[in-house]
Amino acid sequence: MTWLLEKINGGLVRVFLILVGLFWLVPTIGLLASSLRSPEDMSASGWWKVFTKPSQLTFDSYRKLLENGDITHSLWNTVLITVPATVLVVVIGSLAGYAFAWMEFPGRDWWFLGVVSLLVVPVQVALIPIAELFGRIGLFGSTLGVILFHTGFGLPFAVFLLRNFFAEIPRELLEAARLDGAGELRLFARVVMPLGGPAIASLGIFQFLWVWNDMLVALVFTKSGTQPITVALQTQVRQFGNNIDVLAPGAFISMVIPLAVFFAFQRQFVSGVMAGAVK
Amino acid sequence: MASAATAAGAPPGPAAPRGRKSVTGTRRTVAALFLLPALVLLGALVVYPIGYSVIRSFYGASGDGFAGVDNYRTLFTDDGIRTALKNNVIWVVFAPTVSTALGLVFAVLTERVRWGTAFKLVVFMPMAISMLAAGIIFRLVYDQDPHKGVANAVWVGVHDTFAQSSAFPRAHPGRESPLVAQNGGFVTRATVRPGQPVALPLVGVAPDQMPDGARKAVAARPEPGKITGTTWQDFTRGKGVGRLGAPDPSELGYAGMRIEAVKDGTVVASTTAAGDGTFTLPASAAGAHLRLPASNFREPYNGVEWLGPALVTPAVIGAYVWMWAGFAMVLIAAGLAGVPRELLEAARVDGATEWQVFRKVTVPLLAPVLAVVTVTLMINVLKVFDLVYIIAPGSSQDDADVLALELYRKGFAENQPGVASAIAVLLLVLVIPVMAFNIRRLRREGRR
The missing domain is CATH 1.20.5 (Single alpha-helices involved in coiled-coils or other helix-helix interfaces)
Incomplete structure (x- = not known):
């Protein structure tokens, strides 16, 4: 039974x-x-x-879409924003993460707590102040401005994740390299970065997806020549219904890269998600 | 309370920072150089805006007049912001709990099937796509027209299974008809007698709206002691084809038409027409007028207005749950992997049902993970912008408003940076408890 x-x-x-x-x-x-x-x-x-x-x-809708200069240009803009914003976060975050894990300086733990406390700050808080700041220094509407913004808001998580991971590197490895006469930079580039591979991969994928998928930040800080695909499509949503032949293939094309990244790097993505449960 | 990271087993938790000496005897200048880029960017792009927002929130729209707490008073008087606050409460209460509950159910159930990983992949996938794409996806799902929007197509399908939908909108009597209009339906001029077939012809139903069961109309045969008849579409294309008031081979019966026999205002018998339009009523209907009641002719049921003012917030929350239930599921599944199997087995051996095991063993053991997931989603929900912005159509965007969207509107569309800054400070205040929680957790781990 x-x-x-x-x-x-x-x-x-x-x-x-x-x-x-x-x-x-x-x-x-x-x-x-x-x-x-x-x-x-x-x-x-x-x-x-x-x-x-x-x-x-x-495939007519796709063909028409790819002949549409605005859309292809905005796709290219997405790449131009996402790749540097990801690389910068990984490099700057690694440097800081390494310093927090293995260097001695006064107030280290307090500085680190300060960075961690920034994990939950909503991006919305920075929109108006940074828009005003960028306006003053001429970064408003530029690709560089968006890149910097994404880098800034990606850093707390990057530092948090990488510092925790680097701290697990066995001390003997670092000491051995030091005894071989490696300088600080060399140690960082040849020992710490390669050993941090898994965490760096998680971080890179996470940041990549976050920036690629962002609409709000780009909506505020880009102008017509620099806007990424999300903003370009967003302007079409207002006439929803009449332009489904632009919106549907456009949304699908914008999804292809994130989905490919997701399926190719599921494991790293999942561990990034778990480490970032606080973000 | 375990961190999500340790609960999930990856990545390794932080080692105690205290007592670890620098391996390299670093000079402070080197440390400063390593830290400088991160600290400069964080200072300029995250810390500075916080201070700026706090100060800016006390100044008026143009930024040069001190406004005291006026902007904060606006938070509670402005209609848009009040709607946003109300909706944010709904969001924070429902979106995280529903996502976490679903994630828990999925995580527990997927352990029992071999293709659990494939299932998880499907549910987790929406996390990888942008809220813009998800928004466009759900604009399609929620399309009002049941012939286009899948949500209403399903809803109308279910509705019509349980409630007979009227099949003949806009049907009406033709020339020389034996029927007259009455209360939205039609009734015969004359009374009916047994053995004399009745004709109930109408016109005006578009061919593609005829019910699937409709077949060639047939003239009813007289039956002694019973009322018989036919109801059909008495319209044949082309002049001089067919006869008026009698079924022709090219005409279709009104399959499913409801017919009532009415005597002195009360219904004495009723039936529905067969595919060929014929029907039979018992002898008790003799001497009655036959009526085709109004329920036959109502406009077809058109489904739910998902993106109308009343339902737009639940609808957008639905899209959010679609995106984030996978996140909850993956974290909970990782926590579940850490639950000792022996405990569950012991409970089962003691005769606990699966439900009791779930309720009394699994859920309490997972409580820390469930808490972390719910809190994380609550923070996330406060930041929801894109989904509302994209899914809610212009006509109901005011009703779907949330704080993050209102901040954008006030700051960039309505040129009220003072009020927008006050909203920013409010958002910040709302996340401070979590900020404190993170710091406490980290310091405790540091001491270990």
């Missing part, structure tokens, strides 16, 4: 999880299907009709 009950229970669990899984997939499938239909078909019927009429499938 219990055996039978367990069997039924197991079956129910499976059915439930399959339903939930479908429920989670359907919205994304809807976007993909919508992006592969013509605007005429979209205004006539729901995207699910594409499954009964596969002849509706068309």
Whole structure:
């Protein structure tokens, strides 16, 4: 009897999880299907009709989108913002993380606590002050300004994560390198950075996704020539319904890179998420 | 209370900073050089704005007149900000708890199936995409038209399964009809007698709106002691084709039309028409007028207005849960992996049901992780901007307002940086407890 009950229970669990899984997939499938239909078909019927009429499938929306200079330019802007903002956070965060983990200076622990306390500061707090600051020093609207902003707000997490990871490096390794005559920079570049690989990977992926997916910061600090894909698409949302042939493929293209990163580096992403549960 | 990091097992927790000597006998200038870039950027981009916001919040719109606490008073008098505050309470109460509860259920259940990892991947995936993309995805999901928005398509489907939806909007009597309009429905001019088939023709239903079950209309055969008849679409394209008032081969029956026999205002018998439009009523209907009640002709049920003023906030929270339940699930699953199996087994051996094991053993053991996840999501929820901005259409954006969005509006659209700074300070005050919690946790770990 219990055996039978367990069997039924197991079956129910499976059915439930399959339903939930479908429920989670359907919205994304809807976007993909919508992006592969013509605007005429979209205004006539729901995207699910594409499954009964596969002849509706068309790449026209994508072709038109990639011929649209504004969109391709904004995609390029996203890259121009994301890559430097990620590299800067990794490099600057590593330097500071290493100093906090292995160097002696007065008030070290207090400085570190100060950095950690900045983990939860909402970006919104900085929008108005930094907009005003950038306006004064001529960074408003520039790519560099957005990069700096993302770097600043990525640093608390970077320092927190890397300092904790670097602190676990065995002391003997560092001492041995020092005895071999390695200077501080050499030690950092040849020993600490390679050993910190896993944490640096987590951080890099996290920061990359955060910056790539950001809309708010770019909405405030970019202007028409420097705006990334999220802002370019956002301006289209106001006429939602008439331009689904831009929005659906545009949103999907903007998702491709994050999804590829996500699937390629799941493990690092997950450990980054866990370390960053406080952010 | 364990940190998420230690609860999850990665990355390794911090070693005690005290007592660890510098390996290298570093000079202070070198340490300063290593720290300088980070401290300069943090100071200029994170610390300075905090101070600036606090000061700016006491000054008026233009920035040169001291305004005292006027901006803070505005927080409680401005309609937009009050709506935002109210919605933020709803967000903070529901979004984190629903996400965490779902994450817990998913984490526990996925342990029992072999394809648990695939499931987790599916639920976790939305975390990798932008809130903008998620917003566009859910604008599509919540489309009002049930023929386009999947949420309403499902909702209307379920609704129509349980509540008969009227199939014949805009049907009406044609020329020389035996029917007259009455209270939104139609009723026969004459009374009916057994053995004399009744014709109830109407026109005006668009061909693509005819019910799927409709077949060729057939003239009803007389049956002794019973009332029989046909109700159908008495309209044939082209002139001179078919006869008026009698079913022709090209005409369709009103499948599912409800017919009532009415005597002196009370319904004595009722039935629905078959696919070919024919129907039969018992002898008790003799001498009655036949009525096609109004329920046959109402506009079809159009689903829920998800993005209307009443439901827009729950709808956007739904999109948020879609994005973040995976985060809760992954953290909780990691915590679950650290729960000793023997404890669960012991409870089962003692005769506890699965539900009791879950309720009395698993959940209490996971309490620290659940707390960290919920608190993290609460902070995250305070910052929600993109989802509301994208999903709520212009007409209901005021009703969906949240603090983060209101700050953006006041600061950049309405040119009220003083009020916006006050909102920023409010947001900051709301996260201070968590800031303190993080610091305490770290210092305790440092002492160990």
